[in-house]
Amino acid sequence: xxxxxxxxxxxxxxxxxxxxxxxxxxxxxxxxxxxxxxxxxxxxxxxxxxxxxxxxxxxxxxxxxxxxxxxxxxxxxxxxxxxxxxxxxxxxxxxxxxxxxxxxxxxxxxxxxxxxxxxxxxxxxxxxxxxxxxxxxxxxxxxxxxxxxxxxxxxxxxxxxxxxxxxxxxxxxxxxxxxxxxxxxxxxxxxxxxxxxxxxxxxxxxxxxxxxxxxxxxxxxxxxxxxxxxxxxxxxxxxxxxxxxxxxxxxxxxxxxxxxxxxxxxxxxxxxxxxxxxxxxxxxxxxxxxxxxxxxxxxxxxxxxxxxxxxxxxxxxxxxxxxxxxxxxxxxxxxxxxxxxxxxxxxxxxxxxxxxxxxxxxxxxxxxxxxxxxxxxxxxxxxxxxxxxxxxxxxxxxxxxxxxxxxxxxxxxxxxxxxxxxxxxxxxxxxxxxxxxxxxxxxxxxxxxxxxxxxxxxxxxxxxxxxxxxxxxxxxxxxxxxxxxxxxxxxxxxxxxxxxxxxxxxxxxxxxxxxxx
Numbered sequence: 348x349x350x351x352x353x354x355x356x357x358x359x360x361x362x363x364x365x366x367x368x369x370x371x372x373x374x375x376x377x378x379x380x381x382x383x384x385x386x387x388x389x390x391x392x393x394x395x396x397x398x399x400x401x402x403x404x405x406x407x408x409x410x411x412x413x414x415x416x417x418x419x420x421x422x423x424x425x426x427x428x429x430x431x432x433x434x435x436x437x438x439x440x441x442x443x444x445x446x447x448x449x450x451x452x453x454x455x456x457x458x459x460x461x462x463x464x465x466x467x468x469x470x471x472x473x474x475x476x477x478x479x480x481x482x483x484x485x486x487x488x489x490x491x492x493x494x495x496x497x498x499x500x501x502x503x504x505x506x507x508x509x510x511x512x513x514x515x516x517x518x519x520x521x522x523x524x525x526x527x528x529x530x531x532x533x534x535x536x537x538x539x540x541x542x543x544x545x546x547x548x549x550x551x552x553x554x555x556x557x558x559x560x561x562x563x564x565x566x567x568x569x570x571x572x573x574x575x576x577x578x579x580x581x582x583x584x585x586x587x588x589x590x591x592x593x594x595x596x597x598x599x600x601x602x603x604x605x606x607x608x609x610x611x612x613x614x615x616x617x618x619x620x621x622x623x624x625x626x627x628x629x630x631x632x633x634x635x636x637x638x639x640x641x642x643x644x645x646x647x648x649x650x651x652x653x654x655x656x657x658x659x660x661x662x663x664x665x666x667x668x669x670x671x672x673x674x675x676x677x678x679x680x681x682x683x684x685x686x687x688x689x690x691x692x693x694x695x696x697x698x699x700x701x702x703x704x705x706x707x708x709x710x711x712x713x714x715x716x717x718x719x720x721x722x723x724x725x726x727x728x729x730x731x732x733x734x735x736x737x738x739x740x741x742x743x744x745x746x747x748x749x750x751x752x753x754x755x756x757x758x759x760x761x762x763x764x765x766x767x768x769x770x771x772x773x774x775x776x777x778x779x780x781x782x783x784x785x786x787x788x789x790x791x792x793x794x795x796x797x798x799x800x801x802x803x804x805x806x807x808x809x810x811x812x813x814x815x816x817x818x819x820x821x822x823x824x825x826x827x828x829x830x831x832x833x834x835x836x837x838x839x840x841x842x843x844x845x846x847x848x849x850x851x852x853x854x855x856x857x858x859x860x861x862x863x864x
Contacts, residue, residue: 366428367392367521367552368413368444373422375408379752380760382408384577386422390521390569395543395553397563400573400596401764401792406556409573410523413554414446415439426521445514446523449530449790451506453498460494463513470516484515489545503651504535508542521552528562529789530651530818533853540566558792560589572596597794610642611828615677616812617662617693617781622671624657624836631657632668632836639781644803644813646827646844648820650856654836655816656698659785662814663695664688676780689718694779696770696787698816700763704770707759711751712740714758715773722777743772748798764795771799781812788822800826820849834858 366389373386383405390396400406411417413424415433423430426442433439436446453462464470464477471477478494485492490508498506507527514522528536543553543566557563563570564584572579572595579595587595617639624632632654639645649655660666662673664685673681675691689695695718697703705714715736716725724735740754747768751761758766767787774782784803788796803813803826817823823830823844830842832855840855 365392366390367426368554369423369425369428370409370413371423371425373409373412373419373424375405375412375417375419381576383412383419384575386573386576386578388571388578388581390552390554392552393547393550394568395547395555395566397555397557397567397570398573399557399560399563399570399592401762401794404573404596404792405576406573407525410446410525410554410556413439413444414523415444440514440517440519443518443520444523445517445519445521447507447510447514447525447527449526451510453506453509455497455499457498458494459492459496459498459501459509459512462498462509463494463516467517481512481516484512488512488515488549488551489542502535503530504538507531507535507539511542511546515551520550521554522546523554523556525556526558526790527555528557528559532650532818532856533820533849534857536562558790558796560592560793563592564589593793596792609828610808610810612641612643612810614641615639616641616675617814618674619662620672620674622658622661622668622673624661624666625669630836632661635671635836635838637831637838639812639814641810641812642807643829644807644815644827646823646830647814647816647833648823648830648842648852648856649833651818653833653856655785655833657836658833659698659783659816662783663693686721690721692778692780694774694777694782696767696774696782696784698785698789700766700770705758705766708757710756711744711749711754711758711761711769712737714769715740715743717773719773719777739776743769743776747772747802762792764791767791768795768798771802775802775806779811781814782806783814783816785816786818787815788817788819796822820852823852824849832856 368390371387373383375383386409398406408417412419415435415438418434424433425431426444431442460478460481463481464473471480481494490512492505492508492512498509501509511522527539531539546553555563555567567584569581570584570592571581572592574596615638619635619637622632622635623630635658637645647655657666661668664683667682672679675693680688680691701707706717719725720731724739725731737754743749744751744754749765749768749772751765758769771787788799807813815823815827824847827844830844830847830852831838832840832852834856842852
């Protein structure tokens with residue numbers, strides 16, 4: 348395999364020179380950091396072009412420049428062969444570039460049509476003409492979206508199609524998809540890839556940003572690899588393997604999430620019995636019973652919105668159930684507040700690190716204290732000790748490979764993978780008895796993902812009990828000793844990771860499969 352493809356061969360049906368988007372010599376600098384350096388590649392019209400690289404490699408900055416959120420310091424961007432200056436997302440849309448972000452931006456209390464036309468009322472109004480145009484786009488591109496449906500009633504896959512419909516409605520001919528499969532079950536991934544094939548047939552170009560190399564190889568026509576801010580190679584998927592792509596990204600072969608030998612003991616660390624949590628009109632959790640033993644990883648699989656978040660909130664003391672009990676090493680902790688549960692030895696990796704795990708405008712060493720401000724090294728005799736926290740943050744940076752110029756920079760300036768490694772290091776530094784890990788590798792690159800897998804495996808060997816909630820079924824199957832499926836607030840099936848397949852789990856998660864318990 349060559350190290351560079353300055354003029355890579357074009358996929359079938361797209362002759363050389365027929366490019367939707369070109370970037371040449373793109374460089375972007377921030378104080379003390381070069382985010383992108385001489386990035387160059389072209390995207391053929393009517394193709395799916397994947398962009399892969401570690402967190403911090405410069406993908407996000409590059410996409411923000413293509414979408415007009417930021418401007419390059421050097422280099423040129425061409426759309427349809429014409430050099431353009433993109434000062435805002437509105438400029439990008441005028442040039443036919445739209446972006447679907449990993450975290451959807453939809454109003455649950457509005458219909459599909461209301462979400463789509465919001466901010467674009469001048470195009471087709473807000474009435475029958477707009478709904479007719481939405482229906483036409485949905486039909487033309489195989490999106491299968493009802494304009495009158497309430498977004499709150501839609502599943503994750505359908506919500507993603509609404510986001511795609513939004514940018515098509517605004518005239519996008521090139522769509523940037525940021526980690527589009529991160530929250531989808533396998534069946535929904537298949538549906539998305541079917542939608543992408545339909546978009547290609549209609550001449551739409553897709554820039555596909557992903558950490559899942561197998562998916563990239565299955566859906567992309569070309570793959571551009573970015574490492575440390577610059578383009579390393581542009582390759583054809585049929586010419587490389589996932590292993591070779593990983594080597595291009597990080598320079599080394601990466602492990603799989605295999606737990607190896609069993610380390611499960613008979614000692615129950617965390618137990619929930621008959622836990623029920625009330626909601627508006629229905630129970631959010633119904634008669635949930637589980638046991639996690641020392642040295643065990645219990646995986647929870649489920650489509651988002653089926654009670655995973657509520658289960659975590661109950662276990663961490665953020666919500667109080669109306670029935671049932673929770674015990675930590677035989678001691679009832681139902682009714683304890685979050686602080687007391689944390690001090691008793693429950694570590695927590697939150698689902699959304701930005702909202703629940705970090706203060707983005709605070710430096711790393713202050714974030715080291717979060718959730719542990721009553722314990723050493725953050726506190727001594729009730730008084731915060733900044734010096735000890737700074738020293739321990741330096742240790743975490745070294746031991747957990749948090750890549751940062753300093754512990755004094757804001758945590759928001761780090762890549763997602765490095766933010767996550769800081770959280771993992773913070774939680775593991777207090778030798779927890781049980782770790783509640785909610786989507787611990789979401790939105791991180793393959794290098795950071797492998798590092799977090801290693802940390803979980805090592806902690807498991809040392810007797811840690813882990814509750815693992817993840818949308819990554821490979822991760823669940825690879826790391827878990829037992830997998831339970833949650834559906835509409837109930838634990839509906841138990842599976843053996845050694846024999847279950849992703850498709851079987853996906854069927855159980857959507858209610859289509861049979862319980863395996």
